Amino acid sequence: MTSTRSLIRRAALGTTAVAAALVLAACGSDDGTGSGSGSGSGTQTSASASAEDTAGAHNDQDVSFAQDMIPHHQQAIQMSKMAASQASSAEVKDLASRIEKAQDPEIETMSGWLESWGEDVPSSMPGMDHGGHSGSSDMPGMMDAEDMDKLMKASGKGFDTMFLTMMVEHHEGAVEMATTEKDKGQYGSAKKLADDIITAQNAEIEEMNKLLGKS
CATH class of the missing domain: 1.20.1260.10 (Ferritin, core subunit, four-helix bundle)
Incomplete structure (x- = not known):
């Protein structure tokens, strides 16, 4: 019985950890940190390239x-x-x-x-x-x-x-x-x-x- 409760507790903790990780990932994308910063810099690079194209043409x-x-x-x-x-x-x-x-x-x-x-x-x-x-x-x-x-x-x-x-x-x-x-x-x-x-x-x-x- 104790063993079963322990397994359930571990599973619950594991689920909580995964949910927390997903929340953090979502927040990172929203505020421009983590994975979001990559796309942000890509947009800036694209805009800079566009400006350079206009000026250089x-x-x-x-x-x-x-x-x-x-x-x-x-x-x-x-x-x-x-x-x-x-x-x-x-x-x-x-x-x-x-x-x-x-x-x-x-x-x-x-x-x-x-x-x-x-x-x-x-x-x-x-x-x-x-x-x-x-x-x-x-x-x-x-x-x-x-x-x-x-x-x-x-x-x-x-x-x-x-x-x-x-x-x-x-x-x-x-x-x-x-x-x-x-x-x-x-x-x-x-x-x-x-x-x-x-x-x-x-x-x-x-x-x-x-x-x-x-x-």
């Missing part, structure tokens, strides 16, 4: 594209904002509104790339605050401070013609920059944006030339 051309296209877009938006109060044509106002709505999000996207790459994000817009900035002359289609001043003082049909003429040149410059990115860039998202810019702005160039009576 670009080249100098991608950086130049984003750093140049941001102020280029900023100037187009500034020109477009003028149209709301200075243009006389409803078509010009509508076009300007579409340009602003399309290019503002693209600025945010390119700024995000530069930040993730650890590169400088342009904060000023050549042609307005810094018309003599050396960077403005390096970007095709950029208006200088004198051009922007003339546009700011124009109104009515005079503004319409000036805006369309300048914006055609501005868009042609953006298409040129985007074409270079498609040819020489490495970052997939930047090359895709460049392709979108070429498609959208070539269509707007055609639209503006029609408004100017050139086609």
Whole structure:
């Protein structure tokens, strides 16, 4: 009888020990200790590798594209904002509104790339605050401070013609920059944006030339 009780007691103790071990194992997984720490470090390693892949999948051309296209877009938006109060044509106002709505999000996207790459994000817009900035002359289609001043003082049909003429040149410059990115860039998202810019702005160039009576 004593022997039987002893066996039962040992079995009970054994069951308790196994249950305790299972509880400890579960706790270890929950708080990141024990076996859980292995999976945690694996996740961190995966995230680090992903960040490295993103940072490493670009080249100098991608950086130049984003750093140049941001102020280029900023100037187009500034020109477009003028149209709301200075243009006389409803078509010009509508076009300007579409340009602003399309290019503002693209600025945010390119700024995000530069930040993730650890590169400088342009904060000023050549042609307005810094018309003599050396960077403005390096970007095709950029208006200088004198051009922007003339546009700011124009109104009515005079503004319409000036805006369309300048914006055609501005868009042609953006298409040129985007074409270079498609040819020489490495970052997939930047090359895709460049392709979108070429498609959208070539269509707007055609639209503006029609408004100017050139086609």
